Amino acid sequence: QVQLVESGGGLVQAGGSLRLSCAASGRTFSSYAMAWFRQAPGKEREFVAAISWSGSNTYSADSVKGRFTISRDNAKNTVYLQMNSLKPEDTAVYYCAASGPPYSSKWYSPFRTDYWGQGTQVTVSS
Numbered sequence: 732q733v734q735l736v737e738s739g740g741g742l743v744q745a746g747g748s749l750r751l752s753c754a755a756s757g758r759t760f761s762s763y764a765m766a767w768f769r770q771a772p773g774k775e776r777e778f779v780a781a782i783s784w785s786g787s788n789t790y791s792a793d794s795v796k797g798r799f800t801i802s803r804d805n806a807k808n809t810v811y812l813q814m815n816s817l818k819p820e821d822t823a824v825y826y827c828a829a830s831g832p833p834y835s836s837k838w839y840s841p842f843r844t845d846y847w848g849q850g851t852q853v854t855v856s857s
Contacts (some may be wrong), residue, residue: 740851753827769823
């Protein structure tokens with residue numbers, strides 16, 4: 732069982748930055764691939780970025796490439812999403828997700844989610 736708690740959301744102006752954090756419980760965090768998803772009002776939840784269990788591989792949606800960076804600190808059981816150059820269309824609830832082994836060669840697409848966090852709101856004003 733893995734529990735995920737997101738933090739760091741808030742209100743920011745367009746062009747600004749935020750860093751989201753997701754703290755995970757359990758001693759097996761380093762064996763889980765992690766990802767961020769988001770869901771805007773009236774839209775389906777969509778993939779944002781993923782990072783492998785070791786942190787050596789990352790993948791991002793085209794809509795956030797060059798602006799968002801996913802990273803992790805396995806010693807702190809935490810995954811991060813650094814969001815720069817934010818746009819109003821980035822407004823959404825952001826969710827942390829964990830995927831446990833075994834993994835396929837394309838573990839990131841689609842990302843098979845075993846655990847979800849409760850979400851944190853990000854609002855970007857124009």
